[in-house]
Structures are given as structure tokens and as C-alpha cells.
Amino acid sequence: HRLLYEHGPGNGTLLFLPIDQGLEHGPIDFFPNPSSADPDYQCRLAKEGGYSGIVFHIGLATKYLKDYAGTVPLVLKLNGKTNIPSDAEAFSAQESTVEDAVRLGADAVGYTLYVGSPAQGRDFVQLGQVRAECERYGMPLIVWSYPRGSAINAKGGRNSIYAVDYAARLANELGADVVKLNVPKFRDPDNANSPAPYRQLYEEWKELDEEEAYRLAVEKVVASAGKTMVLFSGGSRISDEDLLLKARICVVAGATGLIFGRNMWQRPFDEALQMTGRIKELLGHFPA
Secondary structure (H helix, E strand, C coil): CHHHHHCCCCCCCEEEEECCHHHHCCHHHHCCCHHHHCHHHHHHHHHHHCCCEEEECHHHHHHHCHHHCCCCCEEEECEECCCCCCHHHCCCEECCCHHHHHHCCCCEEEEEEEECCCCHHHHHHHHHHHHHHHHHHCCCEEEEEEECCHHHHCCCCCCCHHHHHHHHHHHHHCCCCEEEECCCCCCCCCHHHCCHHHHHHHHHHCCCCHHHHHHHHHHHHHHHCCCCEEEEECCCCCCHHHHHHHHHHHHHCCCCEEECCHHHHCCCHHHHHHHHHHHHHHHHHCCC
8 A cells, every 4th residue: 555555656556666687687787877876876766756666685775775764665675686697597596585574664575486487396486485474474575577498488588478478477376466577579570489379469460550569468468467466667778758658558558557777767867857757647647
């Protein structure tokens, strides 16, 4: 309730500012805006921009959020990995706990699940333990549901409708309260490798206007998430026009909210605030 109605847009939608990229990608993402290497930059942006919450791993949450207590809700990310090894057998190891999140006053926890990875057996067990702790403490669980691995690549790729649709359904099946997804490719050059029903979707949509096909793809995965609320990721930095189009299509298609990181904090501060305002205005027109 705090995240959906007391912070951010405040109308049942969500807008999160993630800063887990320093762990997942290393310092490289801070090069376009060196000021953003200091986590206080994102804390100020989250506060002044009025985000629903900020996503930190435990070290940053412990060291940087003290000055923002009560003003910037925390989503504590519980697991992670570097991008140095190959993703072929992707697994995101847990490095903090739901109890840590309670101690830090977090409003939710985040967990990355790699759908289709050869390590998914371990992943399911680890997620099950986290989910049980969430139930014990009354802590909402946000699952980053990301298709990964060679088996996914052989069936159309990690951003195919098949892969993202499966990721949405899996998060619902495994008990997520909210699922974070990437927007699926609605016209996919690897579509010939997708399972037959998904190849049929691509075939049916190929003559449609691009925006209509985009919306249908997003609606498909939102429907597969069922009663699990859906957040869509911004991903790598894109043009302002493309970012606003992505945001609008996602909320029109039924997403609960957006989680935009690099597309916000890779900008100079005033520009980031301005874009935040535009995204929040859009979310305000489409209450969940």
C-alpha cells in the first residue's frame, strides 16, 4: 500500500529507480554521467522525483539511505551476479536476506530468477526459501523474471514473446507479488526458432501497425502474469521518444508500473527530474 498509494504516482501504479547495475554490470554504466557513480545521486533523484521506491543491494542500502529514511522507500535486492562469466548457466546467488530487509525498513524485496537456465533447479529452491521468509515477515516479493541460457537462445532468444511470456507465467506460478519483465520483441528475426503458437502470433501481427503489434505483445505477457502485478524495465538508454512510447504502451496494455534506471540516472540531474515528471504524468492518466 505504501508503494502503490503513499509514494510515487500514488494512484495504484509504481515507478521504481533501480541501482543494481553497479553489481550486475560493474562501473561501466556510470561513464555517461560520472555523477551517477555516487549512489547519493540516485537517492536525491528518487526523493526529489517522487519515485515509489529505489532498488539497492545491501551495501548501498546500509550506507546511503540513512539520510533519506522515511522519504525514499527501499526495495532491497537479495541476489545478484556479475556479468564477467558467461550467462550460459546463469545463477544469481543470494547475498542478503528478508530479515536484512526488515531491519533496514524496506517495503519490498527483489529477487532475480533466470528462466530456462540449467541452474534453475537451484534457483527454484533459493526463491522458495526467500518466498517463505517473505510470508513470515509480511514482505512483498518482486521477482526479476529473466529468460537466460542456451536453451532459451535456441527457442527464439531471451526477448522473444515465448521467453518473456513464459517468464511472466513462471513468476505467477512461483508466488511473486510483482514481476519485472523486459518488453518482448514483437517482430523477431529469430522467430522461426520459437514454438509454433508463438510463430503464429508473429505471423498474425506482421502486417499490423508497429504500435499495435507492440501493444498486443505487451498485453499477452501481462495476461500470462495473471494476478501478479507487472513492471516493465527500461533497459539500456534509448531516445526520449522511444522511452515515452515504451512507457505509454506498457501502461495502456495493463502494466502496474515501470522500473527505469539507466534511462533516468544516466542524464544530468535536471533532465532526469524532467523526464521523471513526464513518466509520472503518463502513469497518472492510467491508474491501475
